[in-house]
Amino acid sequence: MKIAIGLHHDAITDWPTTVAFAQEAERVGVDSLWTAEAWSHDAATPIAYLMAHTERLRFGAGIFQVGTRSPALIAMTAMSLDQMSGGRFMLGLGTSGPQVIEGWHGLPFKKPLKHTRETVEVVRRVMNGETVAYEGEFYHLPLDADHGGTGEGKALRSGAPPTPNLPIYVASLGPANLRLTGEIADGWLGGSFIPEYADLFLDEIRAGAKAAGRDFKDIDIGVGGTVAFTDDPEKAAEAMKPGLAFSLGAMGSKQHNFYNAAYSRQGWADEAKEVQRLWLSGQRDEARKRVPTELVLQTGLIGDREAVKARLRVYRNAGVTTFRAGAQGDLRTKLDTLAQLGEVMRELEAEPIGTPARAK
Numbered sequence: 001m002k003i004a005i006g007l008h009h010d011a012i013t014d015w016p017t018t019v020a021f022a023q024e025a026e027r028v029g030v031d032s033l034w035t036a037e038a039w040s041h042d043a044a045t046p047i048a049y050l051m052a053h054t055e056r057l058r059f060g061a062g063i064f065q066v067g068t069r070s071p072a073l074i075a076m077t078a079m080s081l082d083q084m085s086g087g088r089f090m091l092g093l094g095t096s097g098p099q100v101i102e103g104w105h106g107l108p109f110k111k112p113l114k115h116t117r118e119t120v121e122v123v124r125r126v127m128n129g130e131t132v133a134y135e136g137e138f139y140h141l142p143l144d145a146d147h148g149g150t151g152e153g154k155a156l157r158s159g160a161p162p163t164p165n166l167p168i169y170v171a172s173l174g175p176a177n178l179r180l181t182g183e184i185a186d187g188w189l190g191g192s193f194i195p196e197y198a199d200l201f202l203d204e205i206r207a208g209a210k211a212a213g214r215d216f217k218d219i220d221i222g223v224g225g226t227v228a229f230t231d232d233p234e235k236a237a238e239a240m241k242p243g244l245a246f247s248l249g250a251m252g253s254k255q256h257n258f259y260n261a262a263y264s265r266q267g268w269a270d271e272a273k274e275v276q277r278l279w280l281s282g283q284r285d286e287a288r289k290r291v292p293t294e295l296v297l298q299t300g301l302i303g304d305r306e307a308v309k310a311r312l313r314v315y316r317n318a319g320v321t322t323f324r325a326g327a328q329g330d331l332r333t334k335l336d337t338l339a340q341l342g343e344v345m346r347e348l349e350a351e352p353i354g355t356p357a358r359a360k
Contacts, residue, residue, distance in 0.1 A: 001320060001323050001348070002031035002032070003030050003031055004033070004060070004224065005021075005338065006034040006036060006062060006326070007034070007036060007041075009036035009037070010040055011041070017331055018050070019050065019053045020331060021334065022050045022053065022054055022057060023053060023054060024331075025338055026055070026056055026057040030057065031322070032058040032060055033050065033057055033058075034059070034061070034062030035047055035059070035060075035061060035062060037061070038096075039100065043061040043064055043092075044061060047059045047081055048084070051084065051088065051089075057088070058088045058090060059081070059085070059088055059089055059090070060089070060092050061078075061089075061090070061093075062092045062169075063092040063093055063189065064077075064091070064094075065095070065096040066094065066095045066115050066119050067095070067105075067109075067115055067119075067138075068101070071119045071139060074091070074093070074119065075122070075126035075127050075158070076126070078123070078163070078166060079126075079163045082166050090167045091167065092168075092169040092171060093116065093120065093123075094189065095109075095115065097109065097251065097252040098253050098255075098256050099252050111137070112177070114137055116170065118134075118136040118139050120168060122136075122141070127163045127164060127166055128164045129158060129161075130157060131155050131157040132156065132157065141153070141155060168184075168186050168187075169186060169187035169188065169189050169220070170184070170185040171189035172188065172189075172190075173192060174258060178201055178205050179204045179211070181205055182204065182206060182208025182209035182211075182214070183212040184208075184212070187219060187221070187222055188219060188220070190223035192258075192259045192266075193223040193224075194263075194266045195314045195317075195320065195356075196314070197267070198318035198320075200266060202216075202221065205221075220322055221320050221321045221322065222321070222323075222324055223315070223323070223324060224322075224323045224324030224325055224326065225299045225324075225326060226240055226243075226300040226301070226327075226328060227301045227325045227338075228302045228328060229303075229304065229305060229337060230302065230304070234293055237293045237297055240296050240300070240302075241288050241289070241296060242288045244291050244299070245275055245284070245287045245288040245290075245291050246279075248275040248287075257276060260273070263295070268292070271292050271295065274290055275290050278290060300326070301341070308340075308344055309348065312344060312345070313351070313354070316348060317353055317354045318356045319356065325338065327341075
């Protein structure tokens, strides 16, 4: 397993410390850093800034929201970041949800799977250096009149050098979107993930890969959670409940909360719906209190060193190839956590991969 880290979707107000975080993470062996995009910062600009201050650390857009940029612009941005960094960029795409797409961007949220497929198809053509003519439901890139088209637009080819090996990751949670991920993506950006229920997610990705004639082993499985080395895991879990309550209650609408639905499929339906009900009714403190401690503990690495290793082993045995570590605290605490996690990860490398744990 590789270790990845991320920048939170909230506002970043201390950029020198953010640079130091990236540089020190690179030093202790972190593989990649991913930038979130919600309603604070865009995902691309921080990557460009941090790339200029690092040498080996890879960067991923986690995620560019489908529909907020044209596929051509997505490809242009990805190719620029990849080329200026010497091949250190990974393109993460996802549909987000109606709360952001409609509430922030003012765009309709419809047919997300179709929208994602068309976006990836056009982006790959651009990155492959093809002349792009495409006729889809969302995107129409016609040939010029001399080649059978009817409009004034002319099919173009990128003037930048091709980047055919630039990996594309898809963030997905629902079964159909997971199958699409297996069909078209180089990696999966997963969330709301409990490793004992890994097959609920990975079986769908496998099915998509098989249908497309692909090898599942070629797909990077990236999931994660909060990491905290502590002798009091229940106390640490209490501090993490507000974040999980926000995901269950606020990330989406009553009709479309993909995070809530994912936890519901993993055996926490009653609790997830109750937290959402309380949140949407304005009882947010009560919603935070209703988050089960056990649910928090199942979705991260929380405990002493041996407990963290045991939990990380479950993720590895379940098929996770990149663990996206959410370290808490100030800069020094975060870096100490990542250094310890790296040591634990190296200890696991010497162990054979065992049978995945199964939910009862």
